[in-house]
Amino acid sequence: MDDRSLALMQELSDAPGASGFEDAVVAVARKYFSGAGRLEEDFLRNLYFYRKENTGNKPILMLDAHSDEVGFIIQHIKPNGTLAFLPLGGWNKNAPVSSRVMVRNALGEYIPGVIAAKPVHYMSAAEKQSPALEMDAMVIDIGATDMEDAKTNFHIRIGEPVVPADTFYYDRERDLMFGKAFDCRIGCAAMIEALLRLEGKELPCDVVAVLSTQEELGPRNSKVTVNRIRPDAAIVMEGCPADDTFVESWAVQTALKKGPMFRHMDVSAICAPRFQRYVLDLAEEKGIPVQEAVRRGGGNNAASIQTALCGAPAVVAGVPVRYAHSTTCISSGFDFEATVDMVMALLENITPEVIKSF
Template sequence: MNKIKLLENLSNLHGAPGHEYEVTAFIKNNMKNFNCEGDSINNLYIKNNKENNYPIVALDSHSDEVGFMVEGIKANGTITFLPLGGWHITNIPAHSVIIKNFKNEYIKGVVSSKPPHFMTVEEKQRLPKIEELVIDIGTSSYEETTELYGIEVGNPITPDVVFSYDQKIDVVRGKAFDNRLGCAIVMEILKELNYNELRVNPIGVISSQEEVGLRGAQVAANKIKPDFAIIFEGSPADDTFKDNFSSKGALGKGIQLRVLDAGMVSNPKVQTFVKNIAKKNNIPFQVIARSGGSTNGAKYHIADKSIPTVVIGIPTRYIHTHYTYASVRDYKDAIILGKKLLEELTEEIIKNF
């Protein structure tokens, strides 16, 4: 399976926070030459079969995507819902979604709100509230929605989007690049490494529930107790609303190194180490400091004895919406950089961080 096809398969899967089983099952099935084990929060740990006493390096990416959950069913058959992850209300109405019932059946619906014809002047001048939105699956009664389609409170909901690749510009479009991009990168790195030449022990961590509080990463950091952590993340691109000088997350201009966000101040020694390896291997990179947002790095860097951590982002346009864009070049460069970091890391280098 080539790298683009792998990303396509991952992007098209459905895995709202707490309901990532489809994603972890796919990854486990495609990593059969590795020792894969899960836990009760649905993290997946991917280990090579060569035992050693080298320092453990976590290669972390989260499997969940922003989505929703069924909150209730109205008498007219429409469905009320709650957000799972950081949505902005303007990105929700008039979009197609997929509800997965507990029989593992998929039901398509549309997020609807009151048509403008029936709105008051006041309603037209303000943003809708999420409790005013419903999902319409075409039914007209509570009984049709629950009995014919088996929809219940607690069913997960995800965007209804199909992956595509534009070969002319080497750009992919799909849903959940935050963070199926990271999942694909971790899988490719683990498959391509020459473990006989490493002086560290990489463990892939496909973590759950990142979008609702970095929960899987907290469990993973305590479970495997890594000596170093590399977080791969689909990070917000800013090149469609900033100029060339202020943009630090442009598609096709390199992977993104995050020095600051709301959850972590990055260790400057780690940053220097990563930058030097990127330069040595002609891998372009962008550096960003953000006042908001965070990644699983926020949990790793304060876990246990304090874990040196780097966040490698792949600039992704319009994350936390239905449709996202990413550069294939950035995606492939992140794989190369991850491998080069593992080839360079040693116990002595890690201790000096």
């Protein structure tokens, strides 16, 4: 990864952006996109990027990456000063407890807290045996002594977002990235980087990219983005869950350092089969490493893009992320670069005729 890609990835990963509160992520994207094309935004804070080389008379290829991350929202301030919360997005319920988080207060500052559960010293024998803790049994402790302290001195109020507090780290020697929110900030970074590397280049189709908000709550905002862009085909960029540390080796379909994963299907969609085949054949022709998967779970914006308006064929380019939807993720620079290469190859090779063949 070059210095710009790393800085982009670091800023995007560190930016707080629980679903509905993606302002800081949008600001980073605006900074890197600036000068390379025209930017628009809607009230949902979906950020649209139009290449300045677009002609207005070619088919439109849409790129999508979601700007939000799984987080929490403050529901109550308890009399003892701890904070009850609800999840924003699909958490592994074992992941949050004991981790440090950042809580936005009424002044707009992110202040530290800890996701706390009853200490082992105060658990009954039955509680100690209990395999997993429900999220309702956890609170966020910011160190306040009571409700009044939380309100007056910490400026806490309900309805404010909370995100994991992990910060980005790159192990250059082993080419590994550690940090939070790689689902989908690594997809956002790969999308932005591919577009910046294609700056000034004429492409066979017009390209409109969008950082879409609130995907972790279900593919709801992409209904709006599709309406504005009216794409002829779409590539959805994702940070997708790697499976190589928890399944049998013969069943691994999304491993670290093997390139982006293109899914034939997940719970939400069958990715346009002829488009999917085109991607896999092009990857082979160009010598770009990719992986393919048939997924039992998952879901993403391709589902709503394929079924909105008159429908647009979509595929999903997923950068493998170990431990997506938890507080700390691991990804590799190799996979980031392979994803950028693949998306650039697609944008350079998909012609209006190719879209017709989908």
